[in-house]
Amino acid sequence: MKYQVGQRVTGTINNISDLGIFVTLSHHKTGLVHHSDFGNNWLREKSNYHVGEQIRLVIIHNYKGKIGLSKMRVNDPDLIDHTNSFSDTKKADFTRVLSTTVSDAKKEIKKLEKDLISYAN
Incomplete structure (x- = not known):
């Protein structure tokens, strides 16, 4: 499956590190919610997430198989989900x-x- 920028996805947290949250998506793909997504609140925010937890995210980039994800931009109207039948x-x-x-x-x-x-x- 080819993930598109703007696509909303649900994934499972498989690791939380200083770099961010690593998430497993469907079809055994993984992506990263970079710590900068949380701004200056990363140290406080990362304790709110746990390995094995389901999380709703948006694809913010997909370059050479590296999938960038965002928790904070899930409701961003500028990121249009072309897989959503209501987008158009x-x-x-x-x-x-x-x-x-x-x-x-x-x-x-x-x-x-x-x-x-x-x-x-």
Whole structure:
């Protein structure tokens, strides 16, 4: 899997060092949240994280297989997640698109419920 800048990901912390937080992503890829992501608070902040913990991050760069991650920029609107189906939706269309998505999801759930009941019988 090719990770793209702006993509939001969930990973597992596998090491915490003076350099930052090393995180394992899906497909056995690893990345680093550099200590500078936390500004001057790194020494205090690093005690809030633990090996094995799940953490939500954003890809800030991917150069020659080196994946840079950020915890502080997860909600940064300038980092557009192109894997998110809502990324290209205009604000005026968002409610309509969201309603359609919810409606489609409800239909799919009902279909799966029927399939499950017929499978159980």
